[in-house]
Amino acid sequence: MAERNRAQVPTFDPIPDEPEVQEITELASVVQAFVAKAGVDIATITGTTSIKTNGTVYWGTATGVYTNTQYQESKPEYQPDNTLQWRLTFTLPGLQLQAAQAYFAKVFFVDGTSTSELTWTQPALNASGSDQVFFYDKVVSSFATVVDVAIRGADQGWLSADEYTAFQNRIAATAWLNTVKWNDGR
Amino acid sequence: MPYQSNSPRWEFTSGDRTTLRTIAVQALAMMNGNSPSAGTKPVLRSDYDAWKNLAIGLTPTFNYSPPPLPDIR
Numbered sequence: 001m002a003e004r005n006r007a008q009v010p011t012f013d014p015i016p017d018e019p020e021v022q023e024i025t026e027l028a029s030v031v032q033a034f035v036a037k038a039g040v041d042i043a044t045i046t047g048t049t050s051i052k053t054n055g056t057v058y059w060g061t062a063t064g065v066y067t068n069t070q071y072q073e074s075k076p077e078y079q080p081d082n083t084l085q086w087r088l089t090f091t092l093p094g095l096q097l098q099a100a101q102a103y104f105a106k107v108f109f110v111d112g113t114s115t116s117e118l119t120w121t122q123p124a125l126n127a128s129g130s131d132q133v134f135f136y137d138k139v140v141s142s143f144a145t146v147v148d149v150a151i152r153g154a155d156q157g158w159l160s161a162d163e164y165t166a167f168q169n170r171i172a173a174t175a176w177l178n179t180v181k182w183n184d185g186r
Numbered sequence: 187m188p189y190q191s192n193s194p195r196w197e198f199t200s201g202d203r204t205t206l207r208t209i210a211v212q213a214l215a216m217m218n219g220n221s222p223s224a225g226t227k228p229v230l231r232s233d234y235d236a237w238k239n240l241a242i243g244l245t246p247t248f249n250y251s252p253p254p255l256p257d258i259r
Contacts, residue, residue: 041235041236041239042239042242042243044242075245075247076247077247077248077249078248078249078250079250080194080250082250087247089245091242091243091245130230130231130232131230131231132228132229132230132231133228133229133230133231133234134228134229135216135219135229140217143213143214143216143217144217146209146210146213147210147213147214147217150206150207150209150210150213151206151207151210153196153198153202153203153206154198154203154204154206154207154210157197157198157203158195158196158197158198158246158249159195159196159198159246160193160194160195160196161194161195161196161248164196164246167241168241171238171241174216174234174238175238
């Protein structure tokens with residue numbers, strides 16, 4: 001009887017192991033995927049990572065000397081093979097100068113890792129903003145397509161891959177076909 | 187052909203949708219030879235360059251929604 005009343009030593013489940021912290025090893029393999037694209041007065045730096053991460057781009061006109069910054073958060077992006085990637089895009093404004101200018105940039109992620117240094121050359125400002133642009137009649141159809149597709153995208157919030165490609169191509173076509181009256185008479 | 191909900195597509199933010207409307211309005215002006223900023227002829231290079239930059243500044247998200255999983259019950 002005495003044995004029966006003896007307090008039972010409670011038993012505990014073994015303490016579970018700490019969950020392993022996922023090492024962020026993917027970044028090292030994706031940083032090279034970041035690219036810089038030069039526009040007229042703007043550059044776009046974009047790339048994807050396999051895990052969600054935010055980052056800040058630092059850029060300037062000399063290697064290793066960055067005088068501007070911009071922070072962005074990544075957005076989910078499904079790939080054609082159904083995998084999920086996270087896209088980080090920076091749009092850098094006001095880059096066009098009188099002469100062609102090399103730019104240098106690095107993206108630093110919130111975990112402290114960074115891309116290698118990106119570099120690109122921004123085209124020179126060859127003409128004044130007061131120059132006049134005249135379009136051939138055949139450019140009208142490109143403008144019409146841009147208007148049509150842009151309104152559709154604005155109304156419904158999306159465009160098919162083909163429509164968006166056509167939209168970009170028609171904008172580019174206005175530059176291929178237009179004529180520009182330069183200040184120096186060219 | 188009706189649009190398939192799982193077709194790949196570029197999706198725009200509300201800011202992008204506003205930009206798309208601006209692109210359309212300015213394209214319409216330039217199609218008629220008017221400079222978007224002043225509304226007068228001819229088109230100024232600064233306006234034309236700014237218009238092209240609007241498109242570069244778009245940040246759509248490419249969304250490919252996978253087809254629904256088969257019902258295995």
